[in-house]
Amino acid sequence: MPDSDGRQQNTPPGAAAGAQLPAEAGSHPGVDETAQITLTFEDNRLASLVFGHYDQNLAHMERRLDILANANGNCVVVRGSPEASEQARRVLESLYERVSHGDTVTLGDIDGAIQETVFQGTLFPAPEKGSETPGSGSFEGISTRRRGFVKARNAAQNAYLRALRKNELVFADGPAGTGKTWLAVGWAVSLLESGQVDKLIITRPAVEAGERLGFLPGDMREKVDPYLRPIYDALYDFMEARHVERSLTTGMIEIAPLAFMRGRTLTSAVVLLDEAQNTTSMQMKMFLTRLGEGSRMIINGDPSQIDLPPGQRSGLIESLRVLTGIEGIGRVTFAEGDVVRHDLVRRIVAAYDAAAASDGVTAGRVRKEDATP
Numbered sequence: 001m002p003d004s005d006g007r008q009q010n011t012p013p014g015a016a017a018g019a020q021l022p023a024e025a026g027s028h029p030g031v032d033e034t035a036q037i038t039l040t041f042e043d044n045r046l047a048s049l050v051f052g053h054y055d056q057n058l059a060h061m062e063r064r065l066d067i068l069a070n071a072n073g074n075c076v077v078v079r080g081s082p083e084a085s086e087q088a089r090r091v092l093e094s095l096y097e098r099v100s101h102g103d104t105v106t107l108g109d110i111d112g113a114i115q116e117t118v119f120q121g122t123l124f125p126a127p128e129k130g131s132e133t134p135g136s137g138s139f140e141g142i143s144t145r146r147r148g149f150v151k152a153r154n155a156a157q158n159a160y161l162r163a164l165r166k167n168e169l170v171f172a173d174g175p176a177g178t179g180k181t182w183l184a185v186g187w188a189v190s191l192l193e194s195g196q197v198d199k200l201i202i203t204r205p206a207v208e209a210g211e212r213l214g215f216l217p218g219d220m221r222e223k224v225d226p227y228l229r230p231i232y233d234a235l236y237d238f239m240e241a242r243h244v245e246r247s248l249t250t251g252m253i254e255i256a257p258l259a260f261m262r263g264r265t266l267t268s269a270v271v272l273l274d275e276a277q278n279t280t281s282m283q284m285k286m287f288l289t290r291l292g293e294g295s296r297m298i299i300n301g302d303p304s305q306i307d308l309p310p311g312q313r314s315g316l317i318e319s320l321r322v323l324t325g326i327e328g329i330g331r332v333t334f335a336e337g338d339v340v341r342h343d344l345v346r347r348i349v350a351a352y353d354a355a356a357a358s359d360g361v362t363a364g365r366v367r368k369e370d371a372t373p
Helices: 045-050 052-066 083-098 107-123 154-165 182-191 219-237 241-252 281-288 317-321 345-360
Strands: 015-017 034-043 066-070 075-082 141-144 148-151 170-175 201-202 253-257 269-273 296-301 329-332
Touching: 034 083, 045 052, 045 083, 045 329, 052 066, 052 083, 052 107, 066 083, 075 083, 083 107, 083 317, 141 182, 154 170, 154 219, 154 329, 182 201, 182 219, 182 269, 182 296, 201 219, 219 241, 219 253, 281 317, 317 329
Parallel strands: 170 296, 170 329, 201 253, 201 269, 269 296
Antiparallel strands: 015 034, 034 075, 066 075, 141 148
């Protein structure tokens, strides 16, 4: 719609953006210059979903972006620094588009939208023509029948999904709560549902029990289920429960302890090894050599949570050192700032990392992607 000067304003469908107006310096805490943006959405009901119950989503954005956001009906007025106000506008437009497609908005979704605006605006250049990354500077995503399209929530998750697209073998290491397992399962389900692979195989070492599986009660599934519960949780998030159970019955999805991989060649499958920090050097080498034609491997782990007996070398740490730079192998390292669970989890991880660093146990983590093009 042209403005009073005849210039065209670019606004998303369903939203009209007001002008960004300078205000008196010092009128907002922590900034020298304050700007004001007014957004008006066409649908009152959708706008209320964006703002949240009692405007809790807006309150969350205020804390994260250091802005003030006041809603009235289908309008919201945002005040803050010019950069923060513009970022808030892009976040609100993104969330409105999300609810327009029938999706819900959680606080995690808001954090993800904030991270994406940073990604688009400052962290990365626009992708080259022909890049696999869709859009201009947008986050990667995965699509499954149950969840629909799910975007990465931060730059590290985006690097992870890019690495999964480009490499046959991907390592992801970093603290708990960063979405390593969840995204890997979602990516694997998307390949399975699209027919790019015939089977999904998920495994993890069962060392936490301190017992041999043969001495535990029940059949094999009952023996290993407690150690594989996080995998099931992720599967049920991306697939209907009846489809999961049917796939387990037919063998299209296989969940088993790592010891059961010995002697096999895994073809046309996505193979996910979770909690890889608890593999021995011999177990890791055995697993890596199972890769068959048409298959992909994903290896996740947190080097700070090794449960192996003292003095026993972690297969994950060794493989990260030995396999660096090999074509077809990607690596993404997550940091405590990439935690997407409760914000308190991020602070807990940061505190433990700081304590470990002060004791000389670790030098901390730095996010990087060693994925080959």
